Amino acid sequence: MSLLFGTLNKEGRVYANDRYDARAVMRWTYESIFFDSVPFNLIPPIRFPAQLAKCPTRNEDSTGEVWSGRQIPVTGIWEPWPVDPKIGVRCPNYYLVGDTASQYQFEGRDTLEDVRWRLIWKDSRYMSGGIPSEEDDYFAPDLSANLNAPVVRQARPGEVCPESGEWYAPHLNNKTFRMSAGEIMPGPELGSTGAVIWYLKLRPQTPSVD
Incomplete structure (x- = not known):
């Protein structure tokens, strides 16, 4: 009945489980899951290109089937x-x-x-070995491409902390801990939205003075 109510009622909400931090969406529909911009919807939105090519017509030729x-x-x-x-x-x-x-x-x-x-x-888009322009934002930038870019330190729960500082975990609602090098990174290994990985907060860069 709860699922039915959440599906039919425009203001209804459906929760993925009974945890206090359960992922929730407005109504159980494809559109609500991926496109509702509500603060408790932790599913990243889908972004489509501004222009989509038309679907190819059916192939009436049996050659090569x-x-x-x-x-x-x-x-x-x-x-x-x-x-x-x-x-x-x-x-x-x-x-x-x-x-x-x-x-x-x-x-x-x-x-x-x-x-x-x-x-x-x-599909010949990948024959050149590059990434198609419409997929440029699908992948994270390669940090090694910019030698001046700071390296993001990361660690998993149960591993030894490699560097002192403030660490945060996106899959634990960005929970933050101040850790010292040598300490064991806290758990759990799995959050409500995925595997937990801790990232070190980068310190602001101080400009050099010539």
């Missing part, structure tokens, strides 16, 4: 064509080169069936 159980020759998006033409084309899938083409379970059926996978979009 791959049957279930065979190896995928090209990385990209493939769509399944059933053996029975009355069923029609179904939901596409993203495959990496070398993957095994899977079977498909059609609506209302309990069994997996062989299908003919056809390529509708070849």
Whole structure:
């Protein structure tokens, strides 16, 4: 009843568990979980590019199709064509080169069936070895790329503290401890939102005087 109330009531909240620091969201929907900007929603929001490309059209050409159980020759998006033409084309899938083409379970059926996978979009974005522009913000910056950047010290619960100072843990609601070098970092190993890692708060850099 609590889940039902939280789903139907616009102001309802659903909690992941009964802990005092349980993760909570507004209503149990995809939109509320990932897009509600409420202070108690600890799930990071999803950010999409401003412009999204249109979905490729279906591939009417059977040349190069791959049957279930065979190896995928090209990385990209493939769509399944059933053996029975009355069923029609179904939901596409993203495959990496070398993957095994899977079977498909059609609506209302309990069994997996062989299908003919056809390529509708070849993914060549990573062939140059770089990161596509639309994914630039997916990855943290490489600290080694900037020799002047301060190195972030980190430690896990149960490990020896490598440096004295104030340490904080994002997965413990940014709880802060002042630790001395040689002490054992406190637990727990797992917080409500992920594995606990302690980070040393960086001291402000004092400008040098020539």
